[in-house]
């Protein structure tokens with residue numbers, strides 16, 4: 126067995142949870158935080174058969190990988206005076222880090 | 235040394251803590267949650283000598299294993315009208331999952 | 344790669360975070376607690392290259408190891424009557440436990 130530890134952005138954590146549940150992958154969630162004063166993140170701890178490790182990582186990647194998104198920044202007073210509108214800008218969201226570790230034994234009771 | 239990671243139901247976590255403390259087993263507790271929208275659970279992280287792994291797992295099993303319990307469900311209005319009482323039903327409570335992982339080195343300072 | 348799991352006292356956690364960030368060591372923080380009814384602590388999870396494990400442990404040790412500190416205990420009514428002042432006493436603060444575990448693979452996306 127392997128332990129998959131995955132750190133994902135909070136905004137993606139419900140998508141990750143739902144996708145793991147749909148695939149019948151048991152996971153434990155923790156509230157966590159980066160150390161570089163970024164906003165909170167979520168850590169998933171998943172004990173899984175060796176044969177399913179790639180599938181589990183694929184599910185996490187599909188639902189949390191970094192991607193570009195267009196966001197409309199909030200209006201500020203100066204730009205209202207100038208143009209009356211705010212333009213969408215492209216930002217990167219998401220992104221995940223995954224560690225795979227060995228498990229020597231497993232018990233459920 | 236081994237790392238014992240144990241996920242137990244919240245309702246059993248104080249019993250598990252107290253039993254580990256009584257056996258002088260140092261543990262670290264985390265609030266956690268299942269991914270299947272179940273209620274919260276508690277994860278214990280325990281670094282221990284190889285010789286004590288079975289004892290630690292036994293303590294966790296004794297204090298958190300799944301068992302049947304009789305519970306009286308809350309009255310609902312229809313059953314009050316019908317019978318005026320509520321009957322105890324048998325439900326399963328508790329249950330734990332334990333992973334044992336290798337530790338390569340340990341420091342305390 | 345190795346996984347460094349470090350449990351430090353809450354009062355030292357910001358110092359540890361800042362020192363790791365300054366050394367460009369990525370870490371994930373968790374709120375945690377001891378099982379002996381002590382106050383809360385903070386657990387850091389750090390995946391790092393083998394070559395940096397000792398450096399990471401040194402950073403944690405420098406910023407969280409146990410040390411003596413003089414503290415002025417709060418006045419109590421009897422001692423006010425007796426002497427009108429409170430004397431500083433030496434107490435131990437800080438202290439950390441660190442586990443190093445193997446990582447088999449790592450992904451970032």
Ligand code: NI
Pocket residue numbers: 187190192
């Ligand atoms: Ni995509």
Ligand code: NI
Pocket residue numbers: 296299301
């Ligand atoms: Ni029993």
Ligand code: NI
Pocket residue numbers: 405408410
């Ligand atoms: Ni010092």
